[in-house]
Amino acid sequence: MRFSTLGRAGLLIALALFAGCRKSASDTAAIKVDLTFAPSPPTVGKISATLTLAGKNNQPLSNVEVRLEGNMNHAGMKPSFADLSEEAPGRYVGTLDFTMGGDWFVLVTARLPDGGRLERKIDVLGVQAR
Amino acid sequence: MSVVREIAAPSNQVATFDLLRVPALGRFLRWRYSRIAFQVPLLFVGMLMVAHAFWGPQLAPKNLAALLTWVHFRGLVVVVILLVGNLFCMACPFMLPRELARRWFHPRWNWPPALRNKWPAIVLFVFVLFVYELCDLWSDPWWTGVLIVGYFVAATVVDALFTGASFCKHVCPVGQFNFLGSALSPLEVAIRDKDVCTHCKTHDCIQGRRDHSGETDMSTLKRLPVIQRGCELELFQPNKVGNLDCTFCLDCVYACPHDNVGIMTRLPAAELTISGTRSGVGIFERRFDLTMLVTVFTFGAVLNAFAMISPVYALEQWAAGVTGLRVEWPILSGIFIVVLVLEPAIILGAAAAVTRWGVATREPILGVVNRFARSLIPIGFGIWLAHYGFHFFTGFLTVIPVAQNAVIQAIGQPLLGEPLWQLSGFSAAIVFPMQVGFMGLGLLGSWIVAAVIARDMSPTRTWSAFAPWAVVHALLFASAYWIMMQPMDMRGTFLGA
Numbered sequence: 361m362r363f364s365t366l367g368r369a370g371l372l373i374a375l376a377l378f379a380g381c382r383k384s385a386s387d388t389a390a391i392k393v394d395l396t397f398a399p400s401p402p403t404v405g406k407i408s409a410t411l412t413l414a415g416k417n418n419q420p421l422s423n424v425e426v427r428l429e430g431n432m433n434h435a436g437m438k439p440s441f442a443d444l445s446e447e448a449p450g451r452y453v454g455t456l457d458f459t460m461g462g463d464w465f466v467l468v469t470a471r472l473p474d475g476g477r478l479e480r481k482i483d484v485l486g487v488q489a490r
Numbered sequence: 491m492s493v494v495r496e497i498a499a500p501s502n503q504v505a506t507f508d509l510l511r512v513p514a515l516g517r518f519l520r521w522r523y524s525r526i527a528f529q530v531p532l533l534f535v536g537m538l539m540v541a542h543a544f545w546g547p548q549l550a551p552k553n554l555a556a557l558l559t560w561v562h563f564r565g566l567v568v569v570v571i572l573l574v575g576n577l578f579c580m581a582c583p584f585m586l587p588r589e590l591a592r593r594w595f596h597p598r599w600n601w602p603p604a605l606r607n608k609w610p611a612i613v614l615f616v617f618v619l620f621v622y623e624l625c626d627l628w629s630d631p632w633w634t635g636v637l638i639v640g641y642f643v644a645a646t647v648v649d650a651l652f653t654g655a656s657f658c659k660h661v662c663p664v665g666q667f668n669f670l671g672s673a674l675s676p677l678e679v680a681i682r683d684k685d686v687c688t689h690c691k692t693h694d695c696i697q698g699r700r701d702h703s704g705e706t707d708m709s710t711l712k713r714l715p716v717i718q719r720g721c722e723l724e725l726f727q728p729n730k731v732g733n734l735d736c737t738f739c740l741d742c743v744y745a746c747p748h749d750n751v752g753i754m755t756r757l758p759a760a761e762l763t764i765s766g767t768r769s770g771v772g773i774f775e776r777r778f779d780l781t782m783l784v785t786v787f788t789f790g791a792v793l794n795a796f797a798m799i800s801p802v803y804a805l806e807q808w809a810a811g812v813t814g815l816r817v818e819w820p821i822l823s824g825i826f827i828v829v830l831v832l833e834p835a836i837i838l839g840a841a842a843a844v845t846r847w848g849v850a851t852r853e854p855i856l857g858v859v860n861r862f863a864r865s866l867i868p869i870g871f872g873i874w875l876a877h878y879g880f881h882f883f884t885g886f887l888t889v890i891p892v893a894q895n896a897v898i899q900a901i902g903q904p905l906l907g908e909p910l911w912q913l914s915g916f917s918a919a920i921v922f923p924m925q926v927g928f929m930g931l932g933l934l935g936s937w938i939v940a941a942v943i944a945r946d947m948s949p950t951r952t953w954s955a956f957a958p959w960a961v962v963h964a965l966l967f968a969s970a971y972w973i974m975m976q977p978m979d980m981r982g983t984f985l986g987a
Contacts, residue, residue, distance in 0.1 A: 404977070431551040433629035435892075436561035436885025438914035439551065461800065461977050463629070465549070481549075489800065489977030 420450025461489030508752035528581035543635025553631035565882020575677035580738035615663035655722035672733035687728035695742040729769035732761025763942040781863040788870030799976040841958035848954030865940035872932020876925035887913040
């Protein structure tokens with residue numbers, strides 16, 4: 361019985377390690393994500409957001425569905441969303457609404473052409489109140 | 491002078507509305523397990539918050555611990571205190587593990603005499619305010635979870651070692667906040683008929699009810715087991731004044747053999763106009779620790795709100811430029827010392843000095859400050875209400891999408907539906923007039939309390955005694971109004987943005 365329990369635990373650990381080592385459908389760690397705003401530094405209100413995506417060797421990543429979600433660091437604030445459209449290869453633009461001054465973070469969610477999913481958190485510090 | 495006497499009916503029965511007389515609600519509240527019925531759901535919510543703090547997303551707007559602690563709990567506490575009373579202490583979940591612990595660990599020690607005051611709580615109050623700003627607790631779920639767990643541990647350990655409600659009375663900073671705020675509440679635990687207390691021999695409301703089974707010898711009676719404890723905060727009901735130190739635990743209600751304790755309506759803030767000895771508290775106007783607690787409560791309200799607007803960052807950057815410091819804690823310490831120590835010392839000292847001159851009294855300056863300190867409570871509470879109310883009223887619905895999101899992340903199924911991220915609360919434009927109203931009511935309350943204190947101090951020169959304190963209250967109102975007028979600029983970055 362004891363061996364059985366130990367054996368099950370070992371099997372679970374092995375499975376977990378295997379799952380952890382398994383390569384995902386799309387290796388997104390190497391993808392370079394750059395988010396800029398105009399005006400910069402960003403101000404309260406609806407402002408232009410530009411996201412550039414590049415893979416290995418700085419190759420622009422095209423045909424990606426990109427969504428931004430802006431949140432304040434403080435809880436209790438409604439998030440802002442923006443679906444970006446591809447303006448040029450690897451360059452996506454849209455409008456994000458910063459509803460209040462202060463520190464924000466933007467969650468970038470992208471669905472890659474190969475089915476992979478990219479998620480990044482980008483801090484946007486010091487959005488300036490008008 | 492005594493408000494209690496003024497509202498007493500000729501038969502010595504206090505002629506006010508009694509919540510415990512309300513048919514179904516009153517019966518439920520008189521049930522000895524009613525407090526536990528409130529505590530258990532909050533303990534469950536607390537456990538969920540702790541779990542989400544440590545294993546949920548480390549993003550404050552998506553984390554139940556950060557959201558419920560810094561938006562809903564704080565907001566609901568001040569709103570409920572204003573509308574009803576100190577219900578959070580009544581439903582305090584930190585007390586449940588303490589009750590369990592006391593089944594195995596019977597406290598042997600009495601709280602040290604040197605600490606039988608508010609100084610431990612004052613230190614912790616300032617510490618929590620400081621850590622909140624330094625570590626940006628509002629944006630950190632993990633540390634918020636540590637704070638909640640730390641609270642459970644502290645309450646359990648203190649009350650497992652020391653008798654009575656030592657944690658509530660001397661240590662808990664949230665409790666002190668609630669005690670002071672509930673001076674503005676419309677409800678108070680109080681006796682129904684003074685004559686009944688006058689003829690009472692057993693004083694079960696403070697001694698606890700014992701299984702005497704016909705025993706009448708008082709010396710023997712005290713050795714019998716307590717089957718219902720009395721007030722652990724040392725508030726003897728017939729001499730109790732107001733809500734200070736009252737946790738609404740209702741032990742006195744359960745213990746009174748004459749069913750003579752109720753939850754009565756009263757005039758909010760009237761207790762602040764009463765001078766003299768209070769059971770379990772002593773003489774308010776002679777306790778410097780209470781003056782300091784009120785000072786930290788009031789000026790801390792201004793500081794806590796000030797830290798959320800951009801001028802504080804400009805101030806920190808200026809201080810960093812002057813001193814060459816590149817770490818925040820010494821600069822933040824300086825701001826705390828200025829706002830919580832130097833500024834009150836100068837402003838309150840100056841008001842007391844002018845009062846002394848105006849009424850030609852030789853009473854020491856500190857004595858005058860102690861006398862008028864309680865007049866700061868209404869404006870202080872108004873500022874807390876305006877600040878916490880802003881977060882609560884603008885974001886009370888955000889708990890819905892965050893809970894929906896938490897369920898999806900926990901079990902992978904949208905049992906509560908897909909997150910409705912568009913939900914938030916009232917717009918800031920609607921909430922701002924409410925904030926001004928809360929602070930305006932606080933200012934009015936402070937002026938009324940100060941006017942009564944001034945009349946007691948000098949019936950012939952009331953205006954001379956009142957005017958300096960009216961100016962202090964107006965200055966606090968003006969500074970808080972200016973802060974609330976600023977765009978909220980919630981940053982956690984020092985020298986970074």
